[in-house]
Amino acid sequence: MENFLNALVLFTNFVVIPATTYGAQLALGALGVTLIYTVLRFSNFAHGDLMAFGTMLTIMVTWGLQALGIGIAPLPTALLALPVGMIGATALALLTDRWVFAFYRHRRADPVIFVIASVGVMFVYNAITRFFIGVGDQRFEDGARFVIRVPDFRAMTGLREGLALRTSQVLTVVVMALAVAFVFWFLNRTRTGKSMRAYSDNEDLALLSGISPGHVVRVTWVLAACLATLAGVLYGLDKSFNPFVYFQLLLPIFASAIVGGIGQPVGAVVGGFVVAFSEVTLTYAYKGVLTYLLPEGMAPEGLVQLLGTDYKFAVSFVILVIVLLVRPTGIFRGKVV
Amino acid sequence: MTGAARVLALYAVMAALILLVGLLQSWTVALAILQLSLISAIMSLGANIQWGYAGLFNAGVMGFAALGGVAGVLVAMPPVAGALAAGGLDLGLAILTVLATAALILFLRPRLPDLIRTPATLVLAFLGYLAMRRFLDPASAAIGSATGAQGYMGGLGLPILIAWPVGGLFAAGAAWLVGKVALGLRSDYLAIATLGIAEIILAVLKNENWLTRGVKNVTGIPRPVPDEIVLQQQPWVIDLAARFGSDPVMTAAVVSRLWYAVLFAIVLAILLWLSERALRSPWGRMMRAIRDNRDAAEAMGKDVTRRHLRVFVLGSAVVGIAGAMLVTLDGQFTPASYNPLRYTFLIWVMVIVGGSGNNWGAVLGGFLIWYVWVVAEPIGNWLTAHLAALASPGGWWDSHLRAAAPHFRPLLMGLILLVTLRFAPRGLIPEARGR
Numbered sequence: 001m002e003n004f005l006n007a008l009v010l011f012t013n014f015v016v017i018p019a020t021t022y023g024a025q026l027a028l029g030a031l032g033v034t035l036i037y038t039v040l041r042f043s044n045f046a047h048g049d050l051m052a053f054g055t056m057l058t059i060m061v062t063w064g065l066q067a068l069g070i071g072i073a074p075l076p077t078a079l080l081a082l083p084v085g086m087i088g089a090t091a092l093a094l095l096t097d098r099w100v101f102a103f104y105r106h107r108r109a110d111p112v113i114f115v116i117a118s119v120g121v122m123f124v125y126n127a128i129t130r131f132f133i134g135v136g137d138q139r140f141e142d143g144a145r146f147v148i149r150v151p152d153f154r155a156m157t158g159l160r161e162g163l164a165l166r167t168s169q170v171l172t173v174v175v176m177a178l179a180v181a182f183v184f185w186f187l188n189r190t191r192t193g194k195s196m197r198a199y200s201d202n203e204d205l206a207l208l209s210g211i212s213p214g215h216v217v218r219v220t221w222v223l224a225a226c227l228a229t230l231a232g233v234l235y236g237l238d239k240s241f242n243p244f245v246y247f248q249l250l251l252p253i254f255a256s257a258i259v260g261g262i263g264q265p266v267g268a269v270v271g272g273f274v275v276a277f278s279e280v281t282l283t284y285a286y287k288g289v290l291t292y293l294l295p296e297g298m299a300p301e302g303l304v305q306l307l308g309t310d311y312k313f314a315v316s317f318v319i320l321v322i323v324l325l326v327r328p329t330g331i332f333r334g335k336v337v
Numbered sequence: 338m339t340g341a342a343r344v345l346a347l348y349a350v351m352a353a354l355i356l357l358v359g360l361l362q363s364w365t366v367a368l369a370i371l372q373l374s375l376i377s378a379i380m381s382l383g384a385n386i387q388w389g390y391a392g393l394f395n396a397g398v399m400g401f402a403a404l405g406g407v408a409g410v411l412v413a414m415p416p417v418a419g420a421l422a423a424g425g426l427d428l429g430l431a432i433l434t435v436l437a438t439a440a441l442i443l444f445l446r447p448r449l450p451d452l453i454r455t456p457a458t459l460v461l462a463f464l465g466y467l468a469m470r471r472f473l474d475p476a477s478a479a480i481g482s483a484t485g486a487q488g489y490m491g492g493l494g495l496p497i498l499i500a501w502p503v504g505g506l507f508a509a510g511a512a513w514l515v516g517k518v519a520l521g522l523r524s525d526y527l528a529i530a531t532l533g534i535a536e537i538i539l540a541v542l543k544n545e546n547w548l549t550r551g552v553k554n555v556t557g558i559p560r561p562v563p564d565e566i567v568l569q570q571q572p573w574v575i576d577l578a579a580r581f582g583s584d585p586v587m588t589a590a591v592v593s594r595l596w597y598a599v600l601f602a603i604v605l606a607i608l609l610w611l612s613e614r615a616l617r618s619p620w621g622r623m624m625r626a627i628r629d630n631r632d633a634a635e636a637m638g639k640d641v642t643r644r645h646l647r648v649f650v651l652g653s654a655v656v657g658i659a660g661a662m663l664v665t666l667d668g669q670f671t672p673a674s675y676n677p678l679r680y681t682f683l684i685w686v687m688v689i690v691g692g693s694g695n696n697w698g699a700v701l702g703g704f705l706i707w708y709v710w711v712v713a714e715p716i717g718n719w720l721t722a723h724l725a726a727l728a729s730p731g732g733w734w735d736s737h738l739r740a741a742a743p744h745f746r747p748l749l750m751g752l753i754l755l756v757t758l759r760f761a762p763r764g765l766i767p768e769a770r771g772r
Contacts, residue, residue: 042525043525043528043529045528100759110524111523111524112392112394112524112528113762115394115524115525116394116685116689116754116758117755117758119682119685120751120755120758121755122682123682123748123750123751123752123754124747124748124751124755126678126747126751127744127745127746127747127748128748130741130747134741250532251529251536254529254532255529255533258526258529310543311537311540311541311544313533313536313540314537314540316533317534317536317537320530320533321518322459324518324522324530325455325518328522
């Protein structure tokens with residue numbers, strides 16, 4: 001029995017908790033991507049760099065607050081700085097829409113033209129972020145680091161394996177749940193949310209019913225930019241901030257949106273967890289867990305790792321490929337135009 | 338201005354720009370720009386075959402270029418003694434396992450009932466993967482320990498020029514696999530799938546030490562051109578130097594670079610000729626018809642997905658060739674140096690700015706954008722130095738601005754792409770209509 005509990009703790013500590021946190025971060029990112037997709041009808045390649053931009057602003061303000069000695073311990077100071085990052089990212093996204101995307105929308109350009117324009121936007125965002133904060137890794141987590149520490153957990157339970165729960169992990173899941181609940185309430189209950197859904201279902205019909213397209217598009221960018229900043233800041237608190245890593249997050253985020261069914265908000269959230277759990281379970285070395293579970297003498301010699309951690313992007317890709325092959329519309333039947 | 342005159346004028350301007358660097362700075366720098374411009378032009382040609390002919394967005398140019406680079410290592414590096422004896426058998430078995438799994442899946446799929454076809458395929462693929470790991474892990478470890486500091490298999494020791502077509506084949510193989518999955522779905526999916534495959538190719542190259550030494554890099558890849566040190570002692574080089582009133586060391590450097598440039602130019606000329614032939618052929622007309630009105634072409638009985646697959650494979654092969662040439666020029670293979678901004682999205686800027694759908698435009702874009710990319714750095718330095726001078730010298734802003742100079746490059750590239758797409762969406766040399 002104790003062996004089983006030890007295995008369970010080990011598994012929770014190294015698989016369940018990290019995967020849940022990562023899944024929540026991906027879900028927030030994928031929700032933004034899917035909203036842009038459903039209203040503006042293109043895959044935004046600049047989303048990763050929008051995340052990086054919002055996070056960069058938040059970090060700058062966090063440093064300022066830290067220098068002034070303002071904090072909200074035990075929570076990280078970054079939470080206090082978050083609104084500034086969100087407002088900045090929203091402003092940038094709205095300006096981008098006015099200067100870049102609006103032109104193609106009025107011409108009803110092909111989606112792939114939007115994608116290429118978003119590549120140009122990606123270059124510019126990337127340059128701006130790097131200009132302010134450079135290309136290095138930044139850590140900005142402060143406040144109480146842990147909710148549960150390994151030694152405390154051992155003392156509490158008497159088990160050999162320890163369990164650590166970091167503040168940033170709890171925060172990620174709580175914030176994600178609140179944000180997702182808000183977005184769902186907004187889309188289903190408010191007038192603007194309903195007009196967004198109407199616009200996404202049938203643009204012409206929505207226009208005929210007197211829905212202002214400009215308003216719908218602006219609200220979409222506000223939501224996407226806020227979600228992107230939230231995802232970026234939570235990821236940065238949990239791991240660390242690096243502009244290039246944020247660009248690379250584009251692949252798991254796209255994979256999450258497509259797996260769940262692109263254009264489906266529920267799908268984006270589920271997709272995020274599917275991708276995160278697959279990534280972590282496939283790249284985890286099960287030697288420790290199996291040593292506890294198997295009878296003595298049968299313990300595995302190797303690491304029992306299906307994939308090296310360096311191949312985590314391969315997991316997103318493989319899931320993406322499987323979904324494209326088996327069910328191109330995704331789990332929740334998104335729209336494939 | 339008519340089409341041909343415009344093309345000539347723009348190419349003349351481009352030549353003048355490169356000559357200007359030679360006259361004002363140095364001929365070796367001008368030739369270095371020319372070499373990479375030629376390679377960039379080939380990559381841009383490859384991306385144009387996919388985008389301009391068929392409207393396919395390939396966001397994984399970097400991966401295909403890197404696969405071309407692998408060909409450079411596997412073809413030209415000398416074999417490492419003992420590697421084959423240590424891990425050859427297991428490695429062969431690993432490859433056999435992969436082939437056997439693929440064959441089994443292909444054989445069983447049509448014969449299985451619909452309900453269990455997909456789960457059975459996934460289970461088989463997973464079992465095949467486990468079996469492959471069973472052989473690959475010991476092979477990789479054995480090769481690593483048997484070859485000491487080298488730590489990898491080495492290559493076949495063949496002339497490097499053979500690697501160029503082989504690089505094209507490698508890239509074509511990968512493109513076939515990706516295209517098979519992602520083509521026929523909506524256009525963004527291909528972009529996302531190619532973005533993914535490029536990351537995976539790079540992850541494999543960085544981690545599979547037995548294949549390409551991973552991040553330890555492969556250096557000293559054989560050159561197709563005599564070494565500069567050898568050239569310096571050749572009587573004809575010394576003679577040439579005397580005639581131009583220059584020293585042999587300088588002349589040898591110029592001759593060596595020129596030699597590379599001529600080799601690259603020959604490849605570019607062949608590919609450009611083939612591309613133009615293809616574009617003007619009935620096949621080219623069909624591709625444009627599919628691009629411009631997919632439904633109509635489909636109604637006329639064209640198998641759109643298959644045509645797309647073919648053009649996607651062809652374009653990727655061209656990128657693979659350029660990737661092998663790049664490794665040949667560098668004389669080394671460094672997986673960590675591949676970065677999507679430089680190797681994927683920069684190529685896209687080249688295609689869009691040059692003129693999508695026009696081969697001459699794509700080539701010009703390759704030249705021009707590479708040139709701008711190179712000169713953007715001194716311009717960025719100059720700009721930031723002047724801005725910094727406005728701020729207090731030696732202060733925080735001063736040092737920050739100077740450190741930020743390299744970030745001027747992506748900013749400029751993004752702006753060039755956005756401005757072109759907005760105000761001249763057909764590029765500098767637009768596609769000719771109604772051929």
